[in-house]
Amino acid sequence: MIEGYLVEKSLDLLLSETWRLLKKYNLTMPTNKNDLEEAINYHLRDVKNWSSEVSIKDQQQSKLTKDVYINLDLYIYPKRIRISQDERIDIIPFKNIFENANNNIILLGQPGAGKTTSMKHLCHLLLYDEKFHPNIKFPIVIRLREFNTLSSKKYFTNENSGPIFERLFEVFGFKIFQNKKSTQEISNISLRIVKEKIVIDTLNKLGILIILDGYDEIIYKNMKSIFIDEIRLLCEQLENSYFVLTSRSGDFHYSIDRSVVYEIAPLHETQMYNFALKWLGNKSKAENLIKEIQNSPFADTAIRPLNLAHLCAIYERIGKIPDKPKTVYKKIINLLLEEWDEQRSVKRNSSYANFETDRKFEFLSNLSFMLTTSLNRSVFSSADLIKVYKKIHKDFGLEADEMKQVVNELETHTGLFIQAGFEFYEFSHKSLQEYLTAEYIVKLPTLLSNSTMLSRLPNELAIAITISSNPSMYFTELIFGRFCNIKFHDDFIKIFVNRLILEKPDFNMNRDVVIATLTLYSIYLGMQINDPDKSMQLSFFIFDPLTKEFEKFLEMIFRTNTKEIIFELYDVIDSLKTSENRIINILELKKNVSASTFPVRLYSRDIFMN
Known part of the structure; x- marks a missing residue:
């Protein structure tokens, strides 16, 4: 894989200088140019295989990186250093990441933002596109999580130069020994200095990009400090080679000279479509998927490539995204809490490491x-x-x-x-x-009773109904036990009903849920009219902007319930006309039905009852 006249000359010069250095310390090295080429080519085969595919649990099979990668955008500095929410950060496309060629790069991103996949894409460019960065001959990839294993302890012993330098020493195929004729044993410090100098000289002679992937995946704090010391040394010594270090944003808080920090930006709408198009390979399917996502309450989660990849994989298997948003919420949260690290065999330590x-x-x-x-x-x-x-x-x-x-x-x-x-x-x-708020609410021993608190939670209450073990009962209790006694702001019921439609709760057979729905409509309609004396002779034009939403909502209720329930419990005693000349019926509870159970008077559109 490594070839060309300049590389050949660089290897010859490198070996010549290395042998002279070793002679000063009474050391010998059996490594020749062929050994060096063979070792590097062996590593590049590993890099080629690693970078060629991306895989997640929901996939039917792995995808080629070149077939699914889309160009991401990068913030030119991390969001966490913004002074205010109004501060706008400039962005650059990932493909321009090396425009400032004098700097090493630290690439940050949230979990699932695309850090590792971007590194795979970068390797693919360097291996197959000579024009991408002419000064870089090839990449070397060091996956930092591999140092968490027991077998990696050899990299942290006194005679070794540090995990990064020692790993690079291995990749280049160098082996050095004490000269048999020497009477004085070389010290560990001298041996480390020699190894570091050989590695730095090799990097500067060959022009290499070192990819250090996953700083956040290093488990032990003392190991992290060792890596930072090595990274600082690389920054000081590298002249013709560079490194890219990736890390989750929350795990990297260092200032490193001669480096620039970027952070991966969320996907925008065009990138989401391009991602789906590349993944599914079909324009119609991609458009349909993105439309389904945009019409869902979890559309904001798709700005993260990992989440979108799982939605694409599910769509690819079954031809749609899950019907119930609660399925997607659970999937994404489980993915972010545990599953993603499990898929990559990463175990993290934390203050709450004992938490399941x-x-x-x-x-x-x-x-x-x-x-x-x-x-x-x-x-x-x-x-x-x-x-x-x-x-x-x-x-x-x-x-x-x-x-x-x-x-x-x-x-x-x-x-x-x-x-x-x-x-x-x-x-x-x-x-x-x-x-998450809804999950807390639904597990409380009783319904929330604080009116101020309830009035702030239209979305969360709609989700709580959906994820409860009995949505019909929870909804009924909420309407009769809480909503009837609270004066909500104008938008509350609009938000609440629209979110229920999106969440698609599984209402079961329950006559009370039908009356509870009409009660909710009556509460809402009461906000639209001026009826100070509650007289039956109302003189106004009623504006009813939520008619279609309530129609959709009642369709969900009537899938398992009948409209006859309304006539069994209520009589139509009068009617009103809306500003659109539509009929609203005024219902009164029948004499033989207990008034302690249901409201005495309700409003109902004709279409709700017929």
């Missing part, structure tokens, strides 16, 4: 609920987090002063919660914040 996946989920649900209900927004300051963390940390056996560490680990380990700027944080996907 369910316990991590409970902590995130609790955190989501507390932040949502107390602040009613998706962006939070450090002070907000400290306040909420103090309320819940004891329940999970976490230390009071470890808030920043825990939040950092949430970002590093899951990507569900991220630092979006200096001293402010946010959930990476609003829909997942809503789902």
